[in-house]
Amino acid sequence: MSLFSGLSRPLKAAGLALIGVAVIAAVIGGVSALSGGDSTNTAASSPAPPPSTPGDAVPPTSPPASPPGSPSSPPASPTPPASTPPGSGAPTSGQPGQPGQPGQPKPGQPGGxxxxxxxxxxxxxxxxxxxxxxxxxxxxxxxxxxxxxxxxxxxxxxxxxxxxxxxxxxxxxxxxxxxxxxxxxxxxxxxxxxxxxxxxxxxxxxxxxxxxxxxx
Missing domain, CATH: 3.30.70.2390 (Alpha-Beta Plaits)
Structure with missing residues (x-):
C-alpha cells in the first residue's frame, strides 16, 4: 500500500512537495559537509612557513656600492711641474759680469x-x-x-x-x-x-x- 493511499489529491501533492524539499536540503547539507572537510584537511596538510629569524635578511637586488677610495675610473696622471733644475736656467737679465745679457750696456754705449x-x-x-x-x-x-x-x-x-x-x-x-x-x-x-x-x-x-x- 502506498504512503499516500487514502489521502486526497491535494494532500498527496503537498506531501510530495515536502519530501522533495527534504531531499534537496539533505543533498545540500551533504555537499557542504564534504566541502568543509576538504578545506579543513587542505589547511591542516599545508605546512606553515617557518618564522623569520634575525639575520635572515633578503639579499640585495642591486650591486653593492664601490668601496671607499676605489673610484670607478682611474684618476688622470698628474702633469709634472715645469720646474727648471737648479743651475740650468738662463742667466738673470742684467747680471753683473756677463756682457751681452739684457740690461748690460753694449760695447761703445754708455750705461746708467x-x-x-x-x-x-x-x-x-x-x-x-x-x-x-x-x-x-x-x-x-x-x-x-x-x-x-x-x-x-x-x-x-x-x-x-x-x-x-x-x-x-x-x-x-x-x-x-x-x-x-x-x-x-x-x-x-x-x-x-x-x-x-x-x-x-x-x-x-x-x-x-x-x-x-x-x-x-
Missing amino acids: EQQASNKWVTVRVYNNSMIQGLAERAAEDFRKAGWTVTAVSGYPSGVIPESTAYFRPGTDEEAAAKQLATEFGMRAEARFPGIQNSSAGVIVIVTNNYHSPGKS
Whole structure:
C-alpha cells in the first residue's frame, strides 16, 4: 500500500512537495559537509612557513656600492711641474759680469748713472800691435762712448798677450777700467811693474785682438 493511499489529491501533492524539499536540503547539507572537510584537511596538510629569524635578511637586488677610495675610473696622471733644475736656467737679465745679457750696456754705449759717473776718469791708449793706427781707432771708439782720452801712443816695451785696461787697485781707476773693459770686450787688470808709476788714469794697451764695436 502506498504512503499516500487514502489521502486526497491535494494532500498527496503537498506531501510530495515536502519530501522533495527534504531531499534537496539533505543533498545540500551533504555537499557542504564534504566541502568543509576538504578545506579543513587542505589547511591542516599545508605546512606553515617557518618564522623569520634575525639575520635572515633578503639579499640585495642591486650591486653593492664601490668601496671607499676605489673610484670607478682611474684618476688622470698628474702633469709634472715645469720646474727648471737648479743651475740650468738662463742667466738673470742684467747680471753683473756677463756682457751681452739684457740690461748690460753694449760695447761703445754708455750705461746708467753709476757707469756714467766713472767716465770722468781719464784714459790713455797705447798700441802694442803691428796694426798701424790701432791706438787711434780705439781712442776714437772710446770717445764716442763718452770716455775722455788724453793720450794716444805706442807701447814697444814688451808684448801684451791681449788688449787690457790697467788700473791702480783701490782707486777710481779700478771701477772705470772694469767698465771700459766690459763695454769693449777687453780684460781689466791691476797695473804691472812696468807702468806702475805712470800718471793717474786708466791705461789701455790694445793688441791684435781689439775690434771696434759692431765689427768682427
